[in-house]
Amino acid sequence: MSGLLEVSGLARHYPVKRGVVLQKQVGTVRAVDGVSFDLARGETLALVGESGCGKSTTARLVMRLIEPSAGTIRFDGQDVTNVGGGALRTLRRRIQIVFQDPYASLNPRLTVGEAIAEPMAVHGIGDAASRRAKVEELLRLVGLAPFHAARYPHEFSGGQRQRIGIARALSVEPELVVCDEPVSALDVSIQAQVVNLMKDLQARLGLSYLFIAHDLAVVKHMADRVAVMYLGQIMEISDKRTLFADPRHPYTRALLAAIPHPDPSRRGRVTPLGGDVPSPMAVPPGCRFHTRCPFAQERCRQEIPALREIAPGHRTACHFAETLPDPGLDYSGGLTEAAARRLALYDAARRKSAA
DSSP, rough: OEEEEEEEEEEEEEEEOOSSSSOEEEEEEEEEEEEEEEETTTOEEEEEOSSSSSSHHHHHHHSSSSSSSSEEEETTEEEEEEOOOOHHHHHHHHHHHHHHTTSSSSTTSOOOOOOOOHHHHHOOOOHHHHHHHHHHHHHHHOOOOGGGGSSSSSOOOOOHHHHHHHHHHTTTTOOOEEEEEETTTOOHHHHHHHHHHHHHHHHHHHHHEEESOOOOOHHHOOSSSSEEEEEEEEEEEHHHHHHHHHHSSSSHHHHHHTTOOOOGGGGGTTTOSOOOOOTTTSSOOTTTTTTTTOOOOOHHHSSOOEEEEEETEEEHHHHHHHHOOOOOOOOOOOOOOHHHHHHHHHHHHHHHHOO
């Protein structure tokens, strides 16, 4: 697979000011701080981590919806970090987004057909007749009917609205789709339908996904590779099979160990994390995770660990990744019964649609 997106040292800092007339900067929120990753054509890279770790900010930086404080973004070999005008408009046609909340992401005053056709009109694609034909084609593609184009968003369920959001994102034929928690607001059975729809569309259209999620069952089903974020930085990144089978960063282990296991005897020896996530205004020196890490040593408190390769395609930001004790936990099977049933439902629905 050829490279499509390359992000290097990406950062977004927000100044914190105090005062009404004479404002004074009293701090800086480091929402994203030195993130680097790449994404190949046709690949799905999942960003996972606790709420507030910078996943959605990273996605919006990639789309240039917000401006980076530092770093570079290369899309299809071109540096797009500072492009503007027509070049930025072209970039936004090639990168589209599916939002988390299907009830808030559609304009209630536009019909479904108008909502899907709007991006095509903005980018000057086709005339009115060709756009109407394209809307009907997209509705069929996402499992809806052409007559749905005349209806309004309030007439649809959450799953149907998310299908409409996907159709809208695909209307300008993007190469990369950013999926910001696209199924977290949906019922479990509807999640299976939408996830399988997205995988089918990826195979049919050659799409690449930057997939943001909390649900590790969804991530395990959707992703090719997984990047684990903590306090604005990537702690570990590898293919999903390696990450679930042999996580090497203590934070990744803690995330996976937090999933209740149906067999308590196989939960392993992972110590639960203590304390809270530090404020992004007061980032700890050294490793950002050392304040909660059970294996932290003096080096961790003083030296920032590099995101280094410990095996082919497997990188981790831990000084002692190779020497951490084996916790004895079967991460690859460490899913809740509900999550396991959900994975089975995904697979059953996929097999049915392929039959």
